[in-house]
Amino acid sequence: MKRTAILLFGLLTYGVFFATFLYLVAFTGNLQATGLADLIPVLPALVPHSVDIGGAPTALLPAVLINLGLVAVFGLQHSVMARLGFKTWLKRHLPASAERSVYVLLASMVLMLLFWQWRPLPELLWSASSTAAQAFGWIVFAGGFGLVLLSTFLIDHFDLFGLRQVWQQFTGRLPTPHKFVTPLIYRLVRHPLYLGFLLALWGGPTMSIGHALFAGALTVYILIAIQLEERDLVRELGERYVSYRKQVPMLVPGLARPFDEARDTAPTAAADPSR
Numbered sequence: 079m080k081r082t083a084i085l086l087f088g089l090l091t092y093g094v095f096f097a098t099f100l101y102l103v104a105f106t107g108n109l110q111a112t113g114l115a116d117l118i119p120v121l122p123a124l125v126p127h128s129v130d131i132g133g134a135p136t137a138l139l140p141a142v143l144i145n146l147g148l149v150a151v152f153g154l155q156h157s158v159m160a161r162l163g164f165k166t167w168l169k170r171h172l173p174a175s176a177e178r179s180v181y182v183l184l185a186s187m188v189l190m191l192l193f194w195q196w197r198p199l200p201e202l203l204w205s206a207s208s209t210a211a212q213a214f215g216w217i218v219f220a221g222g223f224g225l226v227l228l229s230t231f232l233i234d235h236f237d238l239f240g241l242r243q244v245w246q247q248f249t250g251r252l253p254t255p256h257k258f259v260t261p262l263i264y265r266l267v268r269h270p271l272y273l274g275f276l277l278a279l280w281g282g283p284t285m286s287i288g289h290a291l292f293a294g295a296l297t298v299y300i301l302i303a304i305q306l307e308e309r310d311l312v313r314e315l316g317e318r319y320v321s322y323r324k325q326v327p328m329l330v331p332g333l334a335r336p337f338d339e340a341r342d343t344a345p346t347a348a349a350d351p352s353r
């Protein structure tokens with residue numbers, strides 16, 4: 079009974095995450111106001127609030143403070159709950175197999191709060207005028223979100239969103255640790271998933287004051303999150319991660335020779351035993 083409940087919780091959480099991710103795409107791109115709404119007529123009803131549309135009209139200063147507060151809550155939830163010490167503490171109070179799902183559920187709820195309470199500041203800072211420039215903006219936006227999704231599959235989509243853990247407990251298998259891997263784009267940059275978010279946040283054909291605030295605050299959060307994540311990875315993987323960090327750029331692919339783990343590091347256990 080308990081095993082089934084944990085599995086159902088993990089599946090439900092994954093569904094909530096996926097819906098929230100799709101909403102984030104629509105929210106960031108104001109998709110309900112684009113030609114996509116002709117293809118999907120329910121889109122405006124499904125996405126009542128986006129970064130520039132639908133939130134409560136608010137004066138500039140309170141709007142900025144509320145919006146920054148919402149991003150700060152998101153950043154705090156992500157950063158505190160992702161730390162090794164917090165995860166270990168949580169596993170003492172909850173079934174260990176549900177720990178990642180709890181993280182994913184809370185992260186989705188914090189994002190929903192942001193979608194709901196976001197105050198649009200729709201005055202435009204820039205807008206692509208030519209069709210080619212608009213298309214370029216959309217390609218960066220869509221490519222960014224595509225890169226986010228691809229990166230989750232490259233490092234282990236089902237582990238990142240808790241499904242692997244709840245499935246293993248349901249089938250009575252011993253939990254296997256999350257593996258550190260460096261496939262494809264992880265040989266060009268260390269943080270392709272975050273790079274994807276940056277492209278999606280700053281892409282698109284227009285940029286309003288509110289959108290720039292959203293993108294700017296999340297950019298700051300991502301840069302902080304990278305520092306915290308790398309500190310944990312160095313602690314967990316030691317020389318293996320230090321060597322990787324020396325040779326692979328953080329976010330901007332460089333001209334350095336591609337990373338070859340077999341050549342560049344001594345073989346070490348590739349595990350995060352806490353996950």
Ligand SMILES: C[S@@+](CC[C@H](N)C(=O)[O-])C[C@H]1O[C@@H](n2cnc3c(N)ncnc32)[C@H](O)[C@@H]1O
Nearest residue numbers: 229233257258259260264268269270271272273
């Ligand atoms: C939201 S993901 C972001 C991953 C990476 N920072 C990126 O931008 O592609 C965060 C989780 O991925 C893990 N992680 C980071 N790099 C990894 C890698 N190369 N292989 C496996 N897991 C990784 C971190 O330990 C953390 O639990």
